[in-house]
Amino acid sequence: MNKHRPLRFGVQEHRAHSAKQWRERARALESIGFSTLxxxxxxxxQPGPIAALMAAADATTTLRVGSLVFDNDYRHPVVLAKEAATIDLLSDGRFELGxxxxWLVSDxxxxxxPYESAGTRIERLEEAVQIIKKFFAGVEFSFTGKHYTIKGLEGAPSPVQKPARLCCWEAEAVACCAWRRGRRTSST
Structure with a gap:
Protein backbone atom coordinates (compact mmCIF):
# COMPACT_ATOMS: atom_id res chain seq x y z
CA MET A 1 0.00 0.00 0.00
CA ASN A 2 1.39 3.38 -1.01
CA LYS A 3 1.33 5.78 1.94
CA HIS A 4 2.61 8.75 -0.02
CA ARG A 5 0.28 11.60 -0.83
CA PRO A 6 0.20 12.71 -4.46
CA LEU A 7 2.22 15.77 -5.34
CA ARG A 8 0.05 18.87 -5.19
CA PHE A 9 0.62 22.40 -6.39
CA GLY A 10 -0.79 25.38 -4.56
CA VAL A 11 -0.65 29.09 -5.18
CA GLN A 12 -0.68 32.04 -2.82
CA GLU A 13 -2.86 34.94 -3.88
CA HIS A 14 -3.18 38.29 -2.19
CA ARG A 15 -5.13 40.60 -4.49
CA ALA A 16 -8.77 40.78 -5.51
CA HIS A 17 -9.77 43.73 -7.67
CA SER A 18 -13.42 42.67 -7.96
CA ALA A 19 -15.68 39.78 -7.05
CA LYS A 20 -15.85 38.72 -10.70
CA GLN A 21 -12.06 38.79 -11.10
CA TRP A 22 -11.57 36.82 -7.86
CA ARG A 23 -14.00 34.07 -8.89
CA GLU A 24 -12.53 33.88 -12.40
CA ARG A 25 -9.01 33.64 -10.96
CA ALA A 26 -10.04 30.77 -8.67
CA ARG A 27 -11.71 28.91 -11.56
CA ALA A 28 -8.66 29.48 -13.79
CA LEU A 29 -6.31 28.11 -11.13
CA GLU A 30 -8.52 25.04 -10.76
CA SER A 31 -8.73 24.51 -14.54
CA ILE A 32 -4.94 24.53 -15.03
CA GLY A 33 -4.38 21.98 -12.28
CA PHE A 34 -3.57 23.84 -9.09
CA SER A 35 -4.86 21.94 -6.09
CA THR A 36 -4.95 24.69 -3.47
CA LEU A 37 -5.42 28.45 -3.25
CA GLN A 46 -5.32 42.24 0.55
CA PRO A 47 -8.81 40.78 0.97
CA GLY A 48 -9.92 39.40 4.31
CA PRO A 49 -9.05 35.71 4.05
CA ILE A 50 -12.22 34.20 5.53
CA ALA A 51 -14.65 35.77 3.05
CA ALA A 52 -12.24 35.52 0.11
CA LEU A 53 -11.50 31.83 0.71
CA MET A 54 -15.21 31.03 0.95
CA ALA A 55 -15.87 32.92 -2.29
CA ALA A 56 -13.08 30.98 -4.04
CA ALA A 57 -14.42 27.67 -2.75
CA ASP A 58 -17.92 28.60 -3.87
CA ALA A 59 -16.69 29.45 -7.38
CA THR A 60 -14.94 26.07 -7.81
CA THR A 61 -15.62 22.37 -7.33
CA THR A 62 -12.26 20.73 -6.59
CA LEU A 63 -9.91 23.57 -5.63
CA ARG A 64 -8.93 23.39 -1.97
CA VAL A 65 -8.63 26.68 -0.10
CA GLY A 66 -6.45 27.47 2.87
CA SER A 67 -4.94 30.05 5.14
CA LEU A 68 -1.24 30.77 5.06
CA VAL A 69 -1.52 31.31 8.07
CA PHE A 70 -4.08 32.88 10.40
CA ASP A 71 -2.37 34.94 13.09
CA ASN A 72 -3.62 33.59 16.41
CA ASP A 73 -3.57 37.03 18.02
CA TYR A 74 -6.05 38.52 15.51
CA ARG A 75 -8.87 36.05 16.25
CA HIS A 76 -10.02 34.19 19.34
CA PRO A 77 -9.53 30.44 18.71
CA VAL A 78 -13.24 29.67 19.22
CA VAL A 79 -14.21 32.24 16.58
CA LEU A 80 -11.52 30.97 14.20
CA ALA A 81 -12.55 27.33 14.76
CA LYS A 82 -16.19 28.17 14.01
CA GLU A 83 -15.26 30.08 10.84
CA ALA A 84 -12.91 27.28 9.71
CA ALA A 85 -15.47 24.55 10.37
CA THR A 86 -18.09 26.57 8.49
CA ILE A 87 -15.84 27.05 5.45
CA ASP A 88 -15.02 23.33 5.53
CA LEU A 89 -18.72 22.45 5.73
CA LEU A 90 -19.81 24.84 2.96
CA SER A 91 -16.92 23.82 0.68
CA ASP A 92 -17.63 20.09 1.09
CA GLY A 93 -14.38 19.48 2.98
CA ARG A 94 -11.96 21.56 0.91
CA PHE A 95 -10.56 23.86 3.63
CA GLU A 96 -7.05 23.73 5.10
CA LEU A 97 -6.56 25.71 8.30
CA GLY A 98 -3.12 27.10 9.04
CA TRP A 103 5.38 37.63 13.43
CA LEU A 104 4.71 40.78 11.41
CA VAL A 105 5.26 43.58 13.92
CA SER A 106 3.81 46.23 11.59
CA ASP A 107 0.41 44.46 11.59
CA PRO A 114 0.46 44.32 21.78
CA TYR A 115 3.33 42.36 20.18
CA GLU A 116 4.33 40.18 23.10
CA SER A 117 7.39 37.95 23.44
CA ALA A 118 7.75 34.87 21.24
CA GLY A 119 7.33 32.69 24.33
CA THR A 120 3.99 34.29 25.19
CA ARG A 121 2.72 34.14 21.60
CA ILE A 122 3.74 30.48 21.32
CA GLU A 123 2.06 29.63 24.64
CA ARG A 124 -1.13 31.24 23.33
CA LEU A 125 -0.80 29.34 20.05
CA GLU A 126 -0.39 26.02 21.88
CA GLU A 127 -3.58 26.68 23.84
CA ALA A 128 -5.40 27.85 20.71
CA VAL A 129 -4.52 24.63 18.86
CA GLN A 130 -5.90 22.57 21.76
CA ILE A 131 -9.12 24.62 21.72
CA ILE A 132 -9.51 24.35 17.94
CA LYS A 133 -9.04 20.57 18.07
CA LYS A 134 -11.63 20.28 20.84
CA PHE A 135 -14.05 22.45 18.85
CA PHE A 136 -13.54 20.29 15.75
CA ALA A 137 -14.47 17.17 17.76
CA GLY A 138 -18.06 18.44 17.62
CA VAL A 139 -18.94 17.86 21.27
CA GLU A 140 -19.36 20.12 24.27
CA PHE A 141 -16.05 21.01 25.89
CA SER A 142 -14.40 23.25 28.44
CA PHE A 143 -10.82 24.47 28.58
CA THR A 144 -8.84 26.37 31.19
CA GLY A 145 -5.41 27.66 30.31
CA LYS A 146 -3.16 30.59 31.07
CA HIS A 147 -4.51 32.62 28.13
CA TYR A 148 -7.97 31.20 27.34
CA THR A 149 -10.94 29.85 29.29
CA ILE A 150 -13.82 28.08 27.54
CA LYS A 151 -16.90 26.94 29.47
CA GLY A 152 -19.32 24.31 28.18
CA LEU A 153 -19.09 25.20 24.48
CA GLU A 154 -20.41 22.86 21.82
CA GLY A 155 -18.15 22.69 18.78
CA ALA A 156 -20.62 23.32 15.99
CA PRO A 157 -20.68 23.08 13.11
CA SER A 158 -18.34 20.13 12.72
CA PRO A 159 -15.88 20.16 9.83
CA VAL A 160 -16.57 17.70 7.02
CA GLN A 161 -12.99 16.41 7.04
CA LYS A 162 -12.23 13.86 9.74
CA PRO A 163 -9.81 14.71 11.11
CA ALA A 164 -9.93 18.35 10.07
CA ARG A 165 -6.71 19.68 8.53
CA LEU A 166 -4.93 21.92 11.01
CA CYS A 167 -1.35 23.01 10.43
CA CYS A 168 1.02 25.27 12.29
CA TRP A 169 3.62 27.20 10.37
CA GLU A 170 6.76 25.02 10.33
CA ALA A 171 9.17 27.62 11.70
CA GLU A 172 6.79 28.34 14.55
CA ALA A 173 6.32 24.63 15.23
CA VAL A 174 10.09 24.21 15.54
CA ALA A 175 10.29 27.26 17.81
CA CYS A 176 7.37 25.92 19.81
CA CYS A 177 9.06 22.54 20.33
CA ALA A 178 12.37 24.15 21.28
CA TRP A 179 10.61 26.50 23.66
CA ARG A 180 8.76 23.61 25.35
CA ARG A 181 12.00 21.69 25.80
CA GLY A 182 13.56 24.57 27.72
CA ARG A 183 15.83 25.90 24.98
CA ARG A 184 14.56 29.41 25.47
CA THR A 185 16.57 32.32 24.23
CA SER A 186 16.79 35.64 26.00
CA SER A 187 14.20 37.04 23.56
CA THR A 188 11.47 34.67 24.75
Whole structure:
Protein backbone atom coordinates (compact mmCIF):
# COMPACT_ATOMS: atom_id res chain seq x y z
CA MET A 1 0.00 0.00 0.00
CA ASN A 2 1.39 3.38 -1.01
CA LYS A 3 1.33 5.78 1.94
CA HIS A 4 2.61 8.75 -0.02
CA ARG A 5 0.28 11.60 -0.83
CA PRO A 6 0.20 12.71 -4.46
CA LEU A 7 2.22 15.77 -5.34
CA ARG A 8 0.05 18.87 -5.19
CA PHE A 9 0.62 22.40 -6.39
CA GLY A 10 -0.79 25.38 -4.56
CA VAL A 11 -0.65 29.09 -5.18
CA GLN A 12 -0.68 32.04 -2.82
CA GLU A 13 -2.86 34.94 -3.88
CA HIS A 14 -3.18 38.29 -2.19
CA ARG A 15 -5.13 40.60 -4.49
CA ALA A 16 -8.77 40.78 -5.51
CA HIS A 17 -9.77 43.73 -7.67
CA SER A 18 -13.42 42.67 -7.96
CA ALA A 19 -15.68 39.78 -7.05
CA LYS A 20 -15.85 38.72 -10.70
CA GLN A 21 -12.06 38.79 -11.10
CA TRP A 22 -11.57 36.82 -7.86
CA ARG A 23 -14.00 34.07 -8.89
CA GLU A 24 -12.53 33.88 -12.40
CA ARG A 25 -9.01 33.64 -10.96
CA ALA A 26 -10.04 30.77 -8.67
CA ARG A 27 -11.71 28.91 -11.56
CA ALA A 28 -8.66 29.48 -13.79
CA LEU A 29 -6.31 28.11 -11.13
CA GLU A 30 -8.52 25.04 -10.76
CA SER A 31 -8.73 24.51 -14.54
CA ILE A 32 -4.94 24.53 -15.03
CA GLY A 33 -4.38 21.98 -12.28
CA PHE A 34 -3.57 23.84 -9.09
CA SER A 35 -4.86 21.94 -6.09
CA THR A 36 -4.95 24.69 -3.47
CA LEU A 37 -5.42 28.45 -3.25
CA UNK A 38 -3.85 30.01 -0.16
CA UNK A 39 -4.32 33.47 1.30
CA UNK A 40 -2.09 35.08 3.93
CA UNK A 41 -3.50 36.84 6.97
CA UNK A 42 -2.07 40.35 7.08
CA UNK A 43 -3.64 43.76 7.49
CA UNK A 44 -2.24 45.21 4.25
CA UNK A 45 -4.21 45.84 1.06
CA GLN A 46 -5.32 42.24 0.55
CA PRO A 47 -8.81 40.78 0.97
CA GLY A 48 -9.92 39.40 4.31
CA PRO A 49 -9.05 35.71 4.05
CA ILE A 50 -12.22 34.20 5.53
CA ALA A 51 -14.65 35.77 3.05
CA ALA A 52 -12.24 35.52 0.11
CA LEU A 53 -11.50 31.83 0.71
CA MET A 54 -15.21 31.03 0.95
CA ALA A 55 -15.87 32.92 -2.29
CA ALA A 56 -13.08 30.98 -4.04
CA ALA A 57 -14.42 27.67 -2.75
CA ASP A 58 -17.92 28.60 -3.87
CA ALA A 59 -16.69 29.45 -7.38
CA THR A 60 -14.94 26.07 -7.81
CA THR A 61 -15.62 22.37 -7.33
CA THR A 62 -12.26 20.73 -6.59
CA LEU A 63 -9.91 23.57 -5.63
CA ARG A 64 -8.93 23.39 -1.97
CA VAL A 65 -8.63 26.68 -0.10
CA GLY A 66 -6.45 27.47 2.87
CA SER A 67 -4.94 30.05 5.14
CA LEU A 68 -1.24 30.77 5.06
CA VAL A 69 -1.52 31.31 8.07
CA PHE A 70 -4.08 32.88 10.40
CA ASP A 71 -2.37 34.94 13.09
CA ASN A 72 -3.62 33.59 16.41
CA ASP A 73 -3.57 37.03 18.02
CA TYR A 74 -6.05 38.52 15.51
CA ARG A 75 -8.87 36.05 16.25
CA HIS A 76 -10.02 34.19 19.34
CA PRO A 77 -9.53 30.44 18.71
CA VAL A 78 -13.24 29.67 19.22
CA VAL A 79 -14.21 32.24 16.58
CA LEU A 80 -11.52 30.97 14.20
CA ALA A 81 -12.55 27.33 14.76
CA LYS A 82 -16.19 28.17 14.01
CA GLU A 83 -15.26 30.08 10.84
CA ALA A 84 -12.91 27.28 9.71
CA ALA A 85 -15.47 24.55 10.37
CA THR A 86 -18.09 26.57 8.49
CA ILE A 87 -15.84 27.05 5.45
CA ASP A 88 -15.02 23.33 5.53
CA LEU A 89 -18.72 22.45 5.73
CA LEU A 90 -19.81 24.84 2.96
CA SER A 91 -16.92 23.82 0.68
CA ASP A 92 -17.63 20.09 1.09
CA GLY A 93 -14.38 19.48 2.98
CA ARG A 94 -11.96 21.56 0.91
CA PHE A 95 -10.56 23.86 3.63
CA GLU A 96 -7.05 23.73 5.10
CA LEU A 97 -6.56 25.71 8.30
CA GLY A 98 -3.12 27.10 9.04
CA UNK A 99 -2.53 28.99 12.26
CA UNK A 100 0.59 30.64 13.63
CA UNK A 101 1.84 32.68 16.56
CA UNK A 102 2.22 35.89 14.55
CA TRP A 103 5.38 37.63 13.43
CA LEU A 104 4.71 40.78 11.41
CA VAL A 105 5.26 43.58 13.92
CA SER A 106 3.81 46.23 11.59
CA ASP A 107 0.41 44.46 11.59
CA UNK A 108 0.39 44.50 15.38
CA UNK A 109 1.44 48.16 15.53
CA UNK A 110 -1.13 49.28 12.95
CA UNK A 111 -3.96 47.47 14.75
CA UNK A 112 -2.88 48.48 18.25
CA UNK A 113 -2.37 44.85 19.28
CA PRO A 114 0.46 44.32 21.78
CA TYR A 115 3.33 42.36 20.18
CA GLU A 116 4.33 40.18 23.10
CA SER A 117 7.39 37.95 23.44
CA ALA A 118 7.75 34.87 21.24
CA GLY A 119 7.33 32.69 24.33
CA THR A 120 3.99 34.29 25.19
CA ARG A 121 2.72 34.14 21.60
CA ILE A 122 3.74 30.48 21.32
CA GLU A 123 2.06 29.63 24.64
CA ARG A 124 -1.13 31.24 23.33
CA LEU A 125 -0.80 29.34 20.05
CA GLU A 126 -0.39 26.02 21.88
CA GLU A 127 -3.58 26.68 23.84
CA ALA A 128 -5.40 27.85 20.71
CA VAL A 129 -4.52 24.63 18.86
CA GLN A 130 -5.90 22.57 21.76
CA ILE A 131 -9.12 24.62 21.72
CA ILE A 132 -9.51 24.35 17.94
CA LYS A 133 -9.04 20.57 18.07
CA LYS A 134 -11.63 20.28 20.84
CA PHE A 135 -14.05 22.45 18.85
CA PHE A 136 -13.54 20.29 15.75
CA ALA A 137 -14.47 17.17 17.76
CA GLY A 138 -18.06 18.44 17.62
CA VAL A 139 -18.94 17.86 21.27
CA GLU A 140 -19.36 20.12 24.27
CA PHE A 141 -16.05 21.01 25.89
CA SER A 142 -14.40 23.25 28.44
CA PHE A 143 -10.82 24.47 28.58
CA THR A 144 -8.84 26.37 31.19
CA GLY A 145 -5.41 27.66 30.31
CA LYS A 146 -3.16 30.59 31.07
CA HIS A 147 -4.51 32.62 28.13
CA TYR A 148 -7.97 31.20 27.34
CA THR A 149 -10.94 29.85 29.29
CA ILE A 150 -13.82 28.08 27.54
CA LYS A 151 -16.90 26.94 29.47
CA GLY A 152 -19.32 24.31 28.18
CA LEU A 153 -19.09 25.20 24.48
CA GLU A 154 -20.41 22.86 21.82
CA GLY A 155 -18.15 22.69 18.78
CA ALA A 156 -20.62 23.32 15.99
CA PRO A 157 -20.68 23.08 13.11
CA SER A 158 -18.34 20.13 12.72
CA PRO A 159 -15.88 20.16 9.83
CA VAL A 160 -16.57 17.70 7.02
CA GLN A 161 -12.99 16.41 7.04
CA LYS A 162 -12.23 13.86 9.74
CA PRO A 163 -9.81 14.71 11.11
CA ALA A 164 -9.93 18.35 10.07
CA ARG A 165 -6.71 19.68 8.53
CA LEU A 166 -4.93 21.92 11.01
CA CYS A 167 -1.35 23.01 10.43
CA CYS A 168 1.02 25.27 12.29
CA TRP A 169 3.62 27.20 10.37
CA GLU A 170 6.76 25.02 10.33
CA ALA A 171 9.17 27.62 11.70
CA GLU A 172 6.79 28.34 14.55
CA ALA A 173 6.32 24.63 15.23
CA VAL A 174 10.09 24.21 15.54
CA ALA A 175 10.29 27.26 17.81
CA CYS A 176 7.37 25.92 19.81
CA CYS A 177 9.06 22.54 20.33
CA ALA A 178 12.37 24.15 21.28
CA TRP A 179 10.61 26.50 23.66
CA ARG A 180 8.76 23.61 25.35
CA ARG A 181 12.00 21.69 25.80
CA GLY A 182 13.56 24.57 27.72
CA ARG A 183 15.83 25.90 24.98
CA ARG A 184 14.56 29.41 25.47
CA THR A 185 16.57 32.32 24.23
CA SER A 186 16.79 35.64 26.00
CA SER A 187 14.20 37.04 23.56
CA THR A 188 11.47 34.67 24.75
Missing amino acids: YLPDHLSD VGAG YDQAGI
